[in-house]
Amino acid sequence: MRILLVDDDELLTQQLADFLVSQHYAVDVALDGEAGWDYAQAADYDLIVLDINLPKLDGIRLCQKLRQARYSNPILLLTAQSDTSDKVVGLDAGADDYLVKPCTLNELSARIRALLRRLGTLKSPVLRSGELCINPSTCEVTYQGKPLPLSPKEYSLLELFLRHPQRIFSGTSILEHLWSFGDTPGEETVRTHIKRLRQKLRAAGAVDVIDTVYGMGYRLQPPQAAPPDPQKAALRDETREAAIALWEKFKQPTLQRLTSLEQAVVALGSGALPEALRQSALADAHKLSGCLGMFGFSAGSRLSQAIEQSLKTAAPEMVGQLSALVVALRQELQQPPRLPGESQPPLRPAPPLPEGGSAQPEPPSRPPTLALAPLKVLAVDDDEAILATLQTMLSRWGIEPLALSDPLQVWGVLEQEVPDLLILDVDMPGLNGIDLCKLIRSHDTWNGLPILFLTAQREPDIVLKLYSSGADDYVAKPFTEPEVITRIFNRIERHRLLATWRKPSLR
Incomplete structure (x- = not known):
């Protein structure tokens, strides 16, 4: 958990910071109100401790400013002023609790734990997941009643997951919660700590406690499977039927693209691959990598990506490797489509998945702010299979x-309809998605429209161009329904909330 400590008493601040670090918190320190405001804007703090008498911007005004900026996590006022009126002013300013100096470090620690419990809506001071328990007051971890020794960062990681059992944390988010500004490492450090924590948990008998959600981050694995949900089962059946129907509709055009790849391999093997044929096969491989995953051919998408990379150079010495990839792709497409998580004996060793790559997040319910709202989404893609899948999904x-x-x-279309979000592909004939995004951002009427890219291109320079052109978000093809629906809801909700905040208040 990450805490911001704002106090101009450097000696006291250092003492408090050292103590909180010993309790496995990540701590940042600001010595005046303006610096405290800057820190609060730069990071996502789980709790802020404020002194009232601060230079430049006092604690009461800083507290009010934080609440006006919609900072919703706990704020603890720490001050030498003990008058009841001062307490009332502090609480009315938005503080959650009030602690008078001098106070003991143990009392401060207890108040912080109590506020963090409110944040996680936890009634018990002990955090539990099945037989795994954390006692934040003693920093002890047990599994099946036996002590589990962890390093400070391993402890902090486990505490973070147990306090937020439903949340998925990206590597960047974990860095923001568990490391202060002074010692922030790279995301590879997060992966190392996750690996070590898993090893210690497995050694103690706690298997599969932390789940990797591919492309999103990490979350706490539920201790046991929940009872089957009839609604979710019905949704899975409906999704399966829709995927099969779409595959039957687009099977022949997809196999024609595969034939184009096979023709390119034959031409390359003969030593004469015309540039027009290479470009055509390259485009077909790119489209296959983007659409096959939605029909359940995740291995087919990976194979298509590998074929696309090989066709970019199309060196004669690569003909054997390219031929093997195309043969493997045809074998893959001879199988029936399957949903994410459905297993089927492979005809060959499949390319390795990243750790946890089979995990799929559950599709979300509509956010409360969008529960009754009619929504429209405009999708622009030259691949009919992608469009048909999106239409069914939406x-x-x-x-x-x-x-x-x-x-x-x-x-x-924009002259006749008012969409809530625009979905764009990158590579399209006539006008590519990046240039179209720039045009929309320069338009007086549509410059605020949320824009989500769906693209098979994952190169860092392409992703940078997407965001530089004005994109709000992007999802890599092949995509899954939960991922796309979650991003759509999040972007529309955020856009509507921002529009509400920007409206002038009525007086």
Whole structure:
């Protein structure tokens, strides 16, 4: 957990910071109110401890400013002023608790633990997940009643997951919660600590406590499987039927793209691969890598990506490798489509998945702010399979889909419809998605429209171009329904909340 300590008494501040670090908190220190405000804007703190008498910006005004900026986590006022009126002023300013100096370090620690319990809506001071327990007051970890020794950062990681059992934490988010500004490492350090924590948990008998959600981060694995949910089972059945129906509809066009790849391999083997054929095969491989995963052919998407990379150079000495990839892809497409998590004996060793790559997040419910809202999403992609999948997917979640295969027709649709979000592909004929995004951002009417990219391109320079052009978010193809629906809801909700905050208040 990460704490911001704002106090101009350097000696006291250092003492408090050292003590909190010994309790496995990450601590940042600010010596005046303005610095405290800057820190609070730069990081996501689980709790802020404020002195009232601060230079530049006093603690009461800083507390009010934080609440006005919608900082919702606990604020603890720490001050030498003990008058009741001072306490009332502090609590009215938005503080959650008030502690008078001088106080003992143990009392401060207890108040902090109590406030963090409120943050996690936990009634018990002990954090539990099955037979795994953490006692924050003593920093002790047990499994099946036996002590489990952990390093300070391993302890902090486990505490973070147990305090937020439903949340997925990215590597960046973990860094923000558990490391202070002075010693922030890279994300590889997070992976190392996760690996070591898992090893110690497994050694103690606690298996699969921390789940890797591929492409998103880490979360606490539920201690046992929940009873089957009839609604979710019905949704899975509906999703399976829709995926099979879409595959039957687009099976022949997909196999035609595969034939294009096979023709390119034959031409390369003969020593004469025309540039036009290479470019055509390259485009087909790119489209296959983007759409096959949605039909359940995740290995097919990986194979297509590898074929695309090989075709970029198309060196004669690569013909054997390229031929093997194309043969493996045809074998993959001879199998029936399957949903994420459904197993099927492979015909060959599949390319390795990243750790936890099979984990799929549950599709979300609509956010409360969007529960009754009619939503429209305009999707622009020259791949008909992608568009058909999106239309089926969006309709299932009560979102009206608007589909375009020609990016040049976007302006005509925007004149007639008012979409809540725009989905773009990068590579499209006539006008690529990045240039279209720039045009929309420069338009007086549509410059605030949320834009989500769906692209098979993962190169860092392409991702940078997406965000530089004005994209709000991007999802890599092949994508999953939970991931896309979650991003859509989050972006629309954020856009509407920002629009609400920007409205002038009525007086």
